[in-house]
Amino acid sequence: MIRAAQVEESQPILEQFVRTRETPRWLAERSEIILLSQEGLSPNQIVGRVGAARNTVKRWIRRWNDAVPRLLTALEAPEGASGLRDQIRAVLADEPRSGAPSKFTLEQITRLIALACEPPSDSGLPISHWTPQELAQEAEKRGIVEKISAQTVKRFLDKADLKPHRIRYWLNSCPKDREAFARQVRGVCDLYLEAPRLADQEIYVVSTDEMTGVQALERIHPSLPLQPGQVERQEFEYARHGTRTLIANFQVATGQVFGTLGATRTEEDFAAHIARTVTSAPEAGWVFVVDQLNTHKSETLVRWVASQIGFEGPLGEKGKKGIIKSMKRRATFLSDPNHRIRFVYVPKHTSWLNQIEIWFSILARKLLKRTSFSSVEDLSNKIRDFIAYFNKTLAKPFKWTYAGLPLRV
Numbered sequence: 001m002i003r004a005a006q007v008e009e010s011q012p013i014l015e016q017f018v019r020t021r022e023t024p025r026w027l028a029e030r031s032e033i034i035l036l037s038q039e040g041l042s043p044n045q046i047v048g049r050v051g052a053a054r055n056t057v058k059r060w061i062r063r064w065n066d067a068v069p070r071l072l073t074a075l076e077a078p079e080g081a082s083g084l085r086d087q088i089r090a091v092l093a094d095e096p097r098s099g100a101p102s103k104f105t106l107e108q109i110t111r112l113i114a115l116a117c118e119p120p121s122d123s124g125l126p127i128s129h130w131t132p133q134e135l136a137q138e139a140e141k142r143g144i145v146e147k148i149s150a151q152t153v154k155r156f157l158d159k160a161d162l163k164p165h166r167i168r169y170w171l172n173s174c175p176k177d178r179e180a181f182a183r184q185v186r187g188v189c190d191l192y193l194e195a196p197r198l199a200d201q202e203i204y205v206v207s208t209d210e211m212t213g214v215q216a217l218e219r220i221h222p223s224l225p226l227q228p229g230q231v232e233r234q235e236f237e238y239a240r241h242g243t244r245t246l247i248a249n250f251q252v253a254t255g256q257v258f259g260t261l262g263a264t265r266t267e268e269d270f271a272a273h274i275a276r277t278v279t280s281a282p283e284a285g286w287v288f289v290v291d292q293l294n295t296h297k298s299e300t301l302v303r304w305v306a307s308q309i310g311f312e313g314p315l316g317e318k319g320k321k322g323i324i325k326s327m328k329r330r331a332t333f334l335s336d337p338n339h340r341i342r343f344v345y346v347p348k349h350t351s352w353l354n355q356i357e358i359w360f361s362i363l364a365r366k367l368l369k370r371t372s373f374s375s376v377e378d379l380s381n382k383i384r385d386f387i388a389y390f391n392k393t394l395a396k397p398f399k400w401t402y403a404g405l406p407l408r409v
Helices: 008-019 025-038 043-050 054-076 081-091 106-116 132-142 150-159 178-200 267-279 299-309 327-334 356-368 376-394
Strands: 203-219 238-251 257-262 285-290 341-345
Touching: 008 025, 008 081, 025 043, 025 054, 043 054, 054 081, 106 132, 106 150, 132 150, 178 203, 178 285, 178 341, 203 267, 203 356, 203 376, 238 267, 238 356, 238 376, 257 267, 257 376, 267 285, 267 299, 299 327, 299 341, 327 341, 356 376
Parallel strands: 203 285, 285 341
Antiparallel strands: 203 238, 238 257
């Protein structure tokens, strides 16, 4: 059986290529082939998982094995992981093919790519981003090339993996203490990995958050169903019937979901949701992974947790003294690892670290985006039905591959 050689540091890079939506399809498929081979799967088994031809699978495993010395050399270079990432991408790329000589020199192509990386405003254009047609026109205007088509420009952009038409929002957390930030992130990731073992000890790790402003939108006219050659067509106009807030848990070890629907998301609402959660196993240990929202560090929550764990010390007075004086002190009490019920807070601006956010995106795609709701009651009932359906047919733990290492932006 052919098995790809293991370069340990390559695994998180290959996994990122597989799961990142912006990764080109060819790179994601070849990365998955190598990962599956490193797990011990045979080429025939990989064919069944990936769908590629057997000869293709064997070729990329062979290419990887031949490149191992090159990858190890890249890892020892000053660039480290960054250099290894570039080398892995090069190993899995297609080899140059023979064909007609290019009409454009390497210098011209390089200058064209550099132009695509400039904001159009530098060229005096009142647009936010380039299109291949506008890049072709600007390249001719600057004298980079005498003549070039938009199609050729697009081909060069594709080869360079540049997508001027796309944008992705991101938020820099800018931690003041980077070491403390890294410890927090690693702590959350380690907790996810430990969740199955903790569940065996009746300590349940739960990812919790709110989805606010969920709209009950009713389409004015029924949608037209899909048919051969025609996608489903949805009425553009809609009526608003109000909103609901969903407070939900994702149980990390099992993938089961529990939700509370209501009109508000006050500290009382959140504390009541936590109380309903704990009622399912009142003697068990509970670890709630939450973000830094103030309702997750409230006086109501502190008093409830204190009552549940038998805390007999003074709690103080909000804004004046004791445990409940400030949000920082309340968070310290709620996150005490000695408590049977405790909270783990993800760092600020790291909602991507909270697994419930992944489930919220599933809910949005599978239900909220295309369903017509006649009222907020109808919305609530359909969300409850979806949660029951998800728990019965789709629930499973997420494969959490991020290990707390710095993200490459």
